[in-house]
Amino acid sequence: MLFDLDGVLVDSRHAQLATLAGFATSALGRRVTIADLPAGAATIPREHVLAELGYAGAINPDSWDAATATATLTAEVFPFVAGTLAALRAADVGTGIVTLRSRQRVDWFLPPNILGLIDVVVCYEDAAPKPAPDGLLLALDKLGVSPGDAVFIGDMESDMHAARAAGVTPIGSGWGFSGPSTLTRAGAAVVLPHADDLAGTLLSLTGTGRRGA
Known part of the structure; x- marks a missing residue:
């Protein structure tokens, strides 16, 4: 199976949303909370979520890993x-x-x-x-x-x-x-x-x- x-x-729903919010906060240089994420953020590609928040650049793997490592503490x-x-x-x-x-x-x-x-x-x-x-x-x-x-x-x-x-x-x-x-x-x-x-x-x-x- x-x-x-x-x-x-x-x-891991909260952890996934927290990863998005944490990465966006770092990348955009402003506070982004889970409440600021677009509807359905947990089920749509991360690039789409970040674009809606105003970030259209490349996703730096190290920055994403840092956000993920912290967020997984809630999973x-x-x-x-x-x-x-x-x-x-x-x-x-x-x-x-x-x-x-x-x-x-x-x-x-x-x-x-x-x-x-x-x-x-x-x-x-x-x-x-x-x-x-x-x-x-x-x-x-x-x-x-x-x-x-x-x-x-x-x-x-x-x-x-x-x-x-x-x-x-x-x-x-x-x-x-x-x-x-x-x-x-x-x-x-x-x-x-x-x-x-x-x-x-x-x-x-x-x-x-x-x-x-």
Whole structure:
């Protein structure tokens, strides 16, 4: 089973908005708060958000990392994640993360005990970013699982599009950044409204067997 990171495994909405506000404050030389960000800032490209604030220059990676590192202090792994991953491992189901975050930033968001329960992590620098299917296909290749035996749980339109393009069953996380209707329109086979007994729900919905993903 493959998972997106932000909004699916990690409650990072505030951290993402704080990163945007912090970077904008530094780049524009004036105070920018989360309340100053345009509507939907958490779900639209950062370049668009910054342009609406009046910044159209290049995004300096070091400055962005500095803002991100501070903002991630407010992010928390969702309470259900450790139990879900442990249950999947006990069922001998392979797991992976496919994220637009860099590998360095993944380590900022996930503690070692959670990373230790994930078999494969595919980051921004490893493959063409979603909605391209490359990251999902790379993760499945590493797991030794065919796309038809896999699911991808995501919370963005790009996640659903990537899963469809890879031949993987797309499942929407209703607790993430996008609403259920958005995920359904983007091609989700099903949108889960909450994460209660997530491992059991996913296994029953997909019929994933041993060493499936």
